[in-house]
Amino acid sequence: MVTPPPALEALRVDLAALRRRGIATWTVDTVLPNAWVAEVLRDTDAEIGSAARVHLDVSLEPKGIVLVRGTLSLRLSVPCGRCLAPAAVDGGTSIFATFMATAAAAEVLLRQDEEGLEPDPDTPDVWSYDGPILSLEPMVAEQVALGYPMRALCERGEDCRGLCSNCGFELNGLPASELRCPGCGHEVPLTPVADLPPHLEANLESGSEDGDPGTLRKERDALESPLAQALRKLKLD
Numbered sequence: 001m002v003t004p005p006p007a008l009e010a011l012r013v014d015l016a017a018l019r020r021r022g023i024a025t026w027t028v029d030t031v032l033p034n035a036w037v038a039e040v041l042r043d044t045d046a047e048i049g050s051a052a053r054v055h056l057d058v059s060l061e062p063k064g065i066v067l068v069r070g071t072l073s074l075r076l077s078v079p080c081g082r083c084l085a086p087a088a089v090d091g092g093t094s095i096f097a098t099f100m101a102t103a104a105a106a107e108v109l110l111r112q113d114e115e116g117l118e119p120d121p122d123t124p125d126v127w128s129y130d131g132p133i134l135s136l137e138p139m140v141a142e143q144v145a146l147g148y149p150m151r152a153l154c155e156r157g158e159d160c161r162g163l164c165s166n167c168g169f170e171l172n173g174l175p176a177s178e179l180r181c182p183g184c185g186h187e188v189p190l191t192p193v194a195d196l197p198p199h200l201e202a203n204l205e206s207g208s209e210d211g212d213p214g215t216l217r218k219e220r221d222a223l224e225s226p227l228a229q230a231l232r233k234l235k236l237d
Helices: 015-020 034-040 102-115 137-146 198-206 213-223 226-236
Strands: 012-014 025-031 053-060 066-073 075-079 086-090 093-101 125-129 133-135
Touching: 012 015, 015 053, 034 137, 066 137, 093 137, 125 133, 125 137
Parallel strands: 093 125
Antiparallel strands: 012 133, 025 053, 053 066, 066 093, 075 086
C-alpha cells in the first residue's frame, strides 16, 4: 500500500483524538505536493507555478458538525485565450465548508434539492464524513480544480490581438494600424474589440480642422472590423 506524502496526511484530521484531548479548533497549514495538484488538474492544460498551499482552521461543533474555514494559495499558468502565450492565473480562494456525519449531511442536501435552493457564495458547502477521521482531501481537490479559469489573457491583457483566425499568424507584433495579416492577407481587427486610435476617436466626437465628421466616420468604418462595427451599433442603440 502506497503511503500518502506527509502533506496529504495533514488533510486527515482525527476528530476522535481531538475530542479526547479537549481540542475544539485544529489548524491545518501545509504545502500541497505538485504531483498531487497536477493529478487534480490532469484534464486541463494548466502548469503549476509556485507550490500550492492550504491554511485551514477546523472547528469541532456540537452534534458532530465540523466547520472548516481558510484559504487556498494556487498559482497556475495556462495558454492565453487569444494568442496561446503563457498567462499567469491566481487560482487562490477562500474556503468555507461544513462537514456533517453522513446521515445529517444527506438530510440537508436532500432538503436543499427538494426546495430548489440556488448555491449561495456566503453559505458554506456541505460535506459528509463517516467515522472518526475527517478527510479534507476531496474538498481541497475540488477547490484546486475550481481554480482553473474559464479564460485567461497573457500579460498584454485586453491589448492582446491574438492569432489570425485564418492562418494562425501571431498578430501582436504588428503595428496598431495594420489591418491585414502578413501571413495570408486576411482582414484582422485592430484588437479583438477593435478600439479606435485615440486621435481618430477624439476627432470623431468633436470634429477637427482636418475634416468633417462624415469623412471621419468613413475613416473609422474602414479601420474597424465587422465585429467592432456591430458592437458599436449595439452600444449606440
